[in-house]
Amino acid sequence: MILDLIPDSARTAGLGALMKGVGKVTRFLPIPQPTLMVGPGSSGRLGQAIAGFGHRKILIVTDAIISKLGLLKDMTDALTAGGAQFVVFDEITPDAPIPLIERGIAFYREHDCDAIVAFGGGSSMDASKVIAVAIANPHKPLRSLAGYFKGFNNPVKIYAVPTTAGTGSEVTVAAVISDPEKRAKMVVVDTRIVPKMAALDPNLMTGLPPAITAATGIDALTHAVESYVGNWTTPYSDGMALSAVGLIFENLPKAYHHGKDLVAREKMALASTYAGLAFTRANVGYVHAIAHQFGGRYHTPHGLANAIMLPHVLAFSMSAITGRLAQLALRAKVADESDDDDTAAQKFLDAVIAMNDALGIPRHLAALKEADIPLLAKAACLEAETGYPVPRYMSRSECEAIIRRVLPPADEPAAKPARKAATKPAASQTDGQPATPAARQRAPRKKAA
Numbered sequence: 001m002i003l004d005l006i007p008d009s010a011r012t013a014g015l016g017a018l019m020k021g022v023g024k025v026t027r028f029l030p031i032p033q034p035t036l037m038v039g040p041g042s043s044g045r046l047g048q049a050i051a052g053f054g055h056r057k058i059l060i061v062t063d064a065i066i067s068k069l070g071l072l073k074d075m076t077d078a079l080t081a082g083g084a085q086f087v088v089f090d091e092i093t094p095d096a097p098i099p100l101i102e103r104g105i106a107f108y109r110e111h112d113c114d115a116i117v118a119f120g121g122g123s124s125m126d127a128s129k130v131i132a133v134a135i136a137n138p139h140k141p142l143r144s145l146a147g148y149f150k151g152f153n154n155p156v157k158i159y160a161v162p163t164t165a166g167t168g169s170e171v172t173v174a175a176v177i178s179d180p181e182k183r184a185k186m187v188v189v190d191t192r193i194v195p196k197m198a199a200l201d202p203n204l205m206t207g208l209p210p211a212i213t214a215a216t217g218i219d220a221l222t223h224a225v226e227s228y229v230g231n232w233t234t235p236y237s238d239g240m241a242l243s244a245v246g247l248i249f250e251n252l253p254k255a256y257h258h259g260k261d262l263v264a265r266e267k268m269a270l271a272s273t274y275a276g277l278a279f280t281r282a283n284v285g286y287v288h289a290i291a292h293q294f295g296g297r298y299h300t301p302h303g304l305a306n307a308i309m310l311p312h313v314l315a316f317s318m319s320a321i322t323g324r325l326a327q328l329a330l331r332a333k334v335a336d337e338s339d340d341d342d343t344a345a346q347k348f349l350d351a352v353i354a355m356n357d358a359l360g361i362p363r364h365l366a367a368l369k370e371a372d373i374p375l376l377a378k379a380a381c382l383e384a385e386t387g388y389p390v391p392r393y394m395s396r397s398e399c400e401a402i403i404r405r406v407l408p409p410a411d412e413p414a415a416k417p418a419r420k421a422a423t424k425p426a427a428s429q430t431d432g433q434p435a436t437p438a439a440r441q442r443a444p445r446k447k448a449a
Contacts, residue, residue, distance in 0.1 A: 031191050031280055034160065034171060037199045038270065040262060043119075043161045044074035046199035050117065050159055051082020058086040059113040061104060061128040062120045063093065066163060071204050072119060075161065087111045092120060095178040095295055095302075096127040098142055098186070104131045115157045118195065121216070122167030122176075122302065125160055129175035129193040132156045143179065146186045160195040163204045165255070165268035166216025166303050168223055168276020170198035176292070176302075184296040184379070194280075200273060202265035210256050214359035217252040217268060219303030220244060221352075222310050223275035227282035228328060229321040231389035240278035242331045247271035249332040249351070256359055286394060287313045289384040290403060293376040298367035307361045311353050312402050318345060320392040325349065364408045373403050 037045050050058065058079065060072065067090040079086050089107045091100060108116070108131060118128035132155035133145055145151055160170035169175070175188045208216075224244035227237055248271045254264035290313070291305035318325070326344035329335035334351040335344035356363075377399035384390055394402070 029191065031173060032194045033277070034195045035197045036273065037197070037201075039266065040201065040203045041074065042199040043201040043204060044078045046159060046161060046197060047075035047078025047084075048082055049197060050115070051079050051084040053115075055084060055115040055157075057111055057113045058084060058115050058117055059104075059108050059111065059131075060086055060088045060090075060117045060119055061092060061131065062088065062090045062118075062124050064090050066090070066120050066124075069207070071163060074201075074203075075117070075119070075199075086117075087113065092124045092127050094123050095176075095185075095299055096123050097178045097180045099180070101127055101130050101134070101142060101177055105134050108135055113156075115159070117159045117161065118170075119161045119163070121162070121164040122169050125162065125167065125169035125195075126175040126177055128158055128160075129155070129169075130177055130188055132158050133175075133188060133190065133193060143186065145188050148189045149191075150188070151190060151192075155190070155193050158193065158195040160198040161201065161204070162198070162269065162272070164208060164212065164216040165205060165265070165272040166219035168220060168272045168274075168279070170195055170200075171273055171276040172280045174280075176295075178296060178299075182296075185292045187292075198273075200266065200269040202262045202269055205255075205265045205269065206260045206262065208259060210259065211360065213256050213259065213268075214252070214361060215301055215303035215307055216272075217248060217255065217303075218307035218310065218356065218359070218361060220268070220272040220275045221248045221252075221355075222287050222306040223279040223284065224248070224271075225310070225314070225328060226284040226287055227275070227279040229317065229324045229391050230282055230285055231391060232282045234281055237278045237282035240274040241282070242327070244271040244275040244278065245328055246331045246333070247274070249334070249355070252355070253358065283388055285313070285388050285390040286316075286380065286384050286399075289380040289388060290376070290399070292383060293379050294365060294368070296379075297372060297376065298365070300365060300367060304361070305365070307356055307359075308363070308365055308406050309402075311349060311356065312405055314349050314352065316394065316398070316402060317390070317392045318349070321345075324391075363406070365406045366408050368403070368407050370404070370407060373400050373407075377403055 067088060089104050093100060104127060116128045116132055118125040133151040134142055136153040136155045137151045162170050171194060173189055173191045173194055175193060176185050179186045224241040228241035247267050251264040251267040254261050255268050287306050287309045290309050291302055294300040294305040295302050322341050322345045325348045326341040329344040329348035332348060332351060335347040377396055381394060381396055381399050
């Protein structure tokens with residue numbers, strides 16, 4: 001690989017300049033936004049709207065649990081009342097693999113459908129998006145659709161009903177499925193796969209187990225944070241990201257401890273959507289690059305992988321994003337205006353670690369194997385360097401060191417990620433380890449760039 005032959009300093013400088021240049025173009029890329037219906041019962045209202053559009057037959061893509069729990073009922077009753085024909089494909093599994101997507105494509109064709117309702121978590125929505133692209137481009141092998149704008153024809157229409165508050169896939173331009181042959185994730189990116197309409201119905205989320213509420217909630221937090229600290233930010237993405245962070249810190253603990261709290265569930269659904277709007281415009285970073293490798297190799301749920309890695313990547317990037325983290329700390333209400341940027345930034349990192357702990361997020365990835373780390377780091381670095389506007393680039397060895405920090409301990413209790421060192425890390429600091437700060441002098445706050 002050519003990038004391996006370039007010295008780290010030149011490589012990171014070149015990549016940073018390149019990504020900033022790309023960002024100047026992408027900020028003007030038109031990205032559609034779905035019409036949103038929000039509140040209890042909104043899935044039924046979406047069904048009423050879809051029934052009026054005159055589709056021949058609608059494919060509802062979901063999973064078996066949602067189907068058995070009867071969560072489809074409000075929507076399907078509305079479709080039936082409106083005279084709309086529909087069929088249900090409820091085979092979706094986490095990280096939907098290519099063979100499953102191919103079954104969904106065949107099911108769509110067998111029933112002569114002409115639109116899709118994605119009903120469920122991120123896997124159902126991402127599967128729906130890939131099915132929509134594949135149906136419209138029948139002569140392209142599924143794997144050839146991976147990447148940016150690989151489908152020539154417009155995808156079939158998609159409507160979305162998320163049942164978790166995390167992925168934001170109801171408003172994003174990306175879809176991620178798994179390729180079991182390569183033990184990797186396959187990403188399809190196209191502005192045309194954004195759903196036309198979406199319903200954020202908190203009634204569908206009240207039964208989520210606490211562990212799923214936690215992992216999906218931190219997934220949304222990761223989207224907001226990575227979009228805010230990267231190099232493709234815009235005033236719009238910043239506003240969405242800050243709003244999401246504020247909502248998550250206020251409402252995720254409530255939704256975790258009191259799952260029937262409709263207000264907290266609705267605000268978390270909005271936070272997930274806002275974070276999705278933010279990262280659709282500003283993209284993500286190393287947390288996602290590493291998490292995708294965990295998902296591809298170990299089938300680790302994406303939100304959980306993000307949650308485990310978020311503190312470590314933020315600690316590594318701290319020297320480049322102190323001002324931005326300080327602004328996030330203010331919006332999360334874990335710092336105040338009297339804190340200088342270093343103090344506020346550290347408070348945000350500490351708050352993320354504390355929230356993970358309070359939500360039962362593990363500090364280590366049980367499936368991770370030492371022997372896999374070099375390949376995981378190589379793939380993560382390639383993904384980040386070729387697609388993400390990260391604020392600070394990692395060398396391969398730095399990425400390996402950060403991944404190694406989440407190895408399961410052999411015979412001792414899991415250790416909390418340490419806090420950052422007393423002084424701002426120098427540019428040469430490479431290990432990304434959060435370390436302990438000493439007392440700081442209070443100083444006028446430095447504003448984020």
